[in-house]
Amino acid sequence: MDLVVNGVEHSLDLDPRTTLLDTLREHLGLTGSKKGCDHGQCGACTVLLDGRRVNSCLILAISQQGASVTTIEGVDHPVQQKFVEHDGFQCGYCTPGQICSAVGMLDEVAKGWPSAIGDEELTDAEIRERMSGNLCRCGAYPNMIPAIREAAGR
Amino acid sequence: MTTTTDRAVGQPIERLEGQDKVRGTARYAAEYPVGDELAYAWVAQSTVARGTLTGVTVDPLVEADDVIAVLWHGNAPRLSEADDPELAVFQSDEIRYRGQALALVVARTLEAARRAAGLLVVEIDEEPHDCVLRTDHPDLYTPDKVNPAFPSETASGDVDAAFESSPTTIDVTYRTPALHNNPMEPHATTALWDGDDLVLYDSNQHPPGIAAAVGTVFDLPPERVHVITEHVGGGFGSKGSARPNAVLAAMAARVTGRPVRLALPRQALFSMVGHRTPTIQRVRLAASSDGRLTAIDHEAVEHSSRLFEFAEQTVVATRHMYAAPNRRTGHRLVRLDMPTPRWMRAPGEAPGMVALECAMDELAVALRLDPIELRVRNEPSVEPESGVPFSSRHYVECLRRGAERFGWADRDPRPRQRREGDWWIGTGVAGATYPTMAQPSTARARRLSSGDYEVSIAATDLGTGARTILTQIAADALGVPLSQVRVRIGDSTLPKASVAGGSSGSASWGWAVTGACQALRSGDPSSDEAVFDSTELVQQQEKDGKHAFGAHFAEVRVDAVTGEVRVSRLFGMYAAGRILNPRTARSQFLGGMIMGMGMALHEESVLDPAMGVWVNHDLAEYHIPSHADIESIEAEWLDEQDDQINPMGSKGVGEIGIVGSPAAILNAIWHATGVRVRDLPARLDKILPHL
Numbered sequence: 001m002d003l004v005v006n007g008v009e010h011s012l013d014l015d016p017r018t019t020l021l022d023t024l025r026e027h028l029g030l031t032g033s034k035k036g037c038d039h040g041q042c043g044a045c046t047v048l049l050d051g052r053r054v055n056s057c058l059i060l061a062i063s064q065q066g067a068s069v070t071t072i073e074g075v076d077h078p079v080q081q082k083f084v085e086h087d088g089f090q091c092g093y094c095t096p097g098q099i100c101s102a103v104g105m106l107d108e109v110a111k112g113w114p115s116a117i118g119d120e121e122l123t124d125a126e127i128r129e130r131m132s133g134n135l136c137r138c139g140a141y142p143n144m145i146p147a148i149r150e151a152a153g154r
Numbered sequence: 155m156t157t158t159t160d161r162a163v164g165q166p167i168e169r170l171e172g173q174d175k176v177r178g179t180a181r182y183a184a185e186y187p188v189g190d191e192l193a194y195a196w197v198a199q200s201t202v203a204r205g206t207l208t209g210v211t212v213d214p215l216v217e218a219d220d221v222i223a224v225l226w227h228g229n230a231p232r233l234s235e236a237d238d239p240e241l242a243v244f245q246s247d248e249i250r251y252r253g254q255a256l257a258l259v260v261a262r263t264l265e266a267a268r269r270a271a272g273l274l275v276v277e278i279d280e281e282p283h284d285c286v287l288r289t290d291h292p293d294l295y296t297p298d299k300v301n302p303a304f305p306s307e308t309a310s311g312d313v314d315a316a317f318e319s320s321p322t323t324i325d326v327t328y329r330t331p332a333l334h335n336n337p338m339e340p341h342a343t344t345a346l347w348d349g350d351d352l353v354l355y356d357s358n359q360h361p362p363g364i365a366a367a368v369g370t371v372f373d374l375p376p377e378r379v380h381v382i383t384e385h386v387g388g389g390f391g392s393k394g395s396a397r398p399n400a401v402l403a404a405m406a407a408r409v410t411g412r413p414v415r416l417a418l419p420r421q422a423l424f425s426m427v428g429h430r431t432p433t434i435q436r437v438r439l440a441a442s443s444d445g446r447l448t449a450i451d452h453e454a455v456e457h458s459s460r461l462f463e464f465a466e467q468t469v470v471a472t473r474h475m476y477a478a479p480n481r482r483t484g485h486r487l488v489r490l491d492m493p494t495p496r497w498m499r500a501p502g503e504a505p506g507m508v509a510l511e512c513a514m515d516e517l518a519v520a521l522r523l524d525p526i527e528l529r530v531r532n533e534p535s536v537e538p539e540s541g542v543p544f545s546s547r548h549y550v551e552c553l554r555r556g557a558e559r560f561g562w563a564d565r566d567p568r569p570r571q572r573r574e575g576d577w578w579i580g581t582g583v584a585g586a587t588y589p590t591m592a593q594p595s596t597a598r599a600r601r602l603s604s605g606d607y608e609v610s611i612a613a614t615d616l617g618t619g620a621r622t623i624l625t626q627i628a629a630d631a632l633g634v635p636l637s638q639v640r641v642r643i644g645d646s647t648l649p650k651a652s653v654a655g656g657s658s659g660s661a662s663w664g665w666a667v668t669g670a671c672q673a674l675r676s677g678d679p680s681s682d683e684a685v686f687d688s689t690e691l692v693q694q695q696e697k698d699g700k701h702a703f704g705a706h707f708a709e710v711r712v713d714a715v716t717g718e719v720r721v722s723r724l725f726g727m728y729a730a731g732r733i734l735n736p737r738t739a740r741s742q743f744l745g746g747m748i749m750g751m752g753m754a755l756h757e758e759s760v761l762d763p764a765m766g767v768w769v770n771h772d773l774a775e776y777h778i779p780s781h782a783d784i785e786s787i788e789a790e791w792l793d794e795q796d797d798q799i800n801p802m803g804s805k806g807v808g809e810i811g812i813v814g815s816p817a818a819i820l821n822a823i824w825h826a827t828g829v830r831v832r833d834l835p836a837r838l839d840k841i842l843p844h845l
Binding site for chain 1: 168169171172173174175176177178179180181182184185187263264265266269336337338339340385386387388390417419420616617618619737738740741742744745746747748749772773774778779780781782784787
C-alpha cells in the first residue's frame, strides 16, 4: 500500500492487521509517535491524518491507502518551543501526542468547530477541554496550557 | 545563602533534552533499531489467581510462518535465583496470581506474536484463591520490618491510659485502594546477546541495578550486562528494579538467537510490574482541651503476594510528624493470591498521610480549633520517636506562609456554609513530609582535549530533570559555564549510581558529581580524570531527623445535584532545602500534587474477588487526572538552608507533592459539604447520598 508520511511517499507491504502506529514505529522507524495504551485511551500516538488529529493506534494502516500522515517528526510549529520554555513535559512520552493534538486542535478552533465548553474565545478552559484526550501521568498539564495559549498567539 | 548570578545551580535552566522530546527524536527502550532479525514477543498471562500450570500447546497452524518460539515452564531455560521471585519467570508450574506470565510467544512480527499468544491453549489445575484484604483476616501478621528497614511497630508511653483520661478523642478508619503507577511508557525491553554478553535497552529507574539483577538470573557478572536507558517514559517507582519484562526478553533472545523486543501492553502493567497496596488504617488521636496531642495510635493493614513479602511503610511518617507523649504505630500484613505490590510514588507516606492528616482535621473539628493552629500546637522540638534533632524543619512556616498565600485567614470553620449556585464550596489543609535521603554513588569527571568537561554517572532521568540538574551541579563544581559540561547518564557501564527513587537522585548523584568535579579541579593538573565514590561519606551520615516538609491547601466545589467534585484551587508550600532548578522542581511538585488529586478523586484499582483481578485494568477505566481536571494549581517554596544533608543542601522534590495533597482535598470536601469521605477515592456516589 502507499502512504505519504511527512511529505515522503512510502510503498509498504504490510500484514493487514498492522495499525498505523505500528507502521510508523516498526516499519518506517518513526518512533516519535508513542504507544501508551494501544487502545485509543491515552493519546500518546496522536498524529495528523490528512490534517486531522487521530489516535494512530486505532487505525489499520491498510484502511488509509494513499493518505497523508504528519507525525511529530514532520511537525514544525511554535508550540514545540513553547513546550520547552514552559516545561510542558517531564518524561516526554506523551509529548509528541500532546503536540500533534495541540496542532490539530488549534486548526479545529480556527475552523470554528465547537467543544463541550462552548466559549467563543480560546480560553484556558477551552484548551483543557479540547486537549483532554491526551493524558500525561507526570502531571505537566498546568505548563502545557500557557504553552498552547501562547503558541495560539494569545 | 549567597548566590551569584553566574552560578548554574538555582537557575531555571530548560531541560537539556527538551528539543529531542518535542521533536520526537528522544529514544525510549522499544525504539532502538537493532537490525532486520528483530523478533517480537508477547506475553500470555494467567487467567486464574491460583493453580498449577500443566501444559501450553500451540496450534501448529496458528501463525505457523511467523512464530519462532513459544516459551513456558515446560521448555524454558533454567535461571538462577534472584532476590526478587517475580524474576523467576517460567521456573515453576505454580501460579501465584492472576496475570502472572505463563508463556511468551516470539514471532517475526508483532501482529503474529500477539495473535498466537491469544490462541495458546493453556492448561491449568485451578485452586481456590483468596484476594480480599480485610481487618479480620486470620492470616494477618506483623512483619519483622517494613520497607526498607524500619521496625514494624513502635510504642512509647501509655497510649490506652491517655485515651481514657483525655477529654477529646477520635477513632477513625481510612481506606485507600490499590493504585497503579501507570507511567505513560509501558515497561519495555529490547534484548540482544553479543556472544555471552547481554545488551538490554530497558525502561527503568536504575541501570546498574537492572544489570546486577538480570546478571544474577543468567549467571553473568553485572559488567557483562549492558543496560541502556537514555530516556524513560516515567516510572513513579514501578521501574525501580528489574521487572519480568527484562528477563523475558533476554531469555527469548538467548533461545532464538535474535534480538527480541518485548513492550508490555498497558493491561499487563496492572499485574506484572507492581502496584501500591490497598490499606485499611485505624487512627486514634487523643488531645487535651488546649489542643495538645496526648496520644497518637496509627495502625495499617495491607497486603503482599504469596511470592514476596513487600511491607509498605505506611505509618512511618506518623512517627515524626507531631509531638505526643504517648504513641503507638504498627503494620499488619496478609499474603494473598495477588500480584506483588511494589513502590509507587511516596510509598508509605502517600497513603499513611491520608489517614493521619484527615484524622487531624477531624480532631480539629472536635476541638473547635483551626486545623492549622492544631498542627502548630503539636510541633515537635526534636524527632519525636528517635529524639534526634531535625537537620531542618520548617513545617510551621509552610503552614503559616501557605495560609497567607492561599487566603485562609477568613475561613468560616463550619462546614456546608458556602454555596454558589449548585456548588458547595470549601477549603482544606493538610501537611506534607518526605524523608531526605542519599545513597552511595560514584561519578567520573574528565577534562576533554577541547577544554570542555564530561561528567559520567549511571543515573537515569525519568522526567525529573536529572540530566539538567547534574549538569548545573557539575558546572558549579568545576567553575565553568554550563556550555562546557556534557553529562552522560542512562548507561550501566558508567560509574555506579543509586536508584532514581526515594526522591534521592539529585542528592545521591549530585554528591558524587560534586566530589568528582572538585577532585578534578583541585587535583593534579596533569591528570585529566577524577573519580569520586560517596559511599563512605553517605554511610557516615546520621539518617534520622532528615525530612522535607510542606503544606497543601485545596479549595473544592461539590455539585449539590450530582456530587461531582472539582478542585478549584490546589496550592503547595514546601521547605525542601535548596531548590536546584526552579523550573524542573516546580514541575515535580505540581506533578506530585496532580497525582495526589488522582488519589483523592479518581484512582482506584477495582478488585473482582471472584476472579482475583483488577477489572479496570486500562486507562479508560483506571482514571487519572486529565487536562480538564486541572484548574488553578501552584507550588511555592521557602528558602531553606540545610548544611547537614549533602553538599548541595538539597532535599528531594519528586514525591512530597503526593503526600498530604489528597488529604487536603478530602478535608475541603468535608468543609464544603459536611460529608467525611474515609474510603478513597471520593467518588460522587460516596458523597451524593449525604448531600
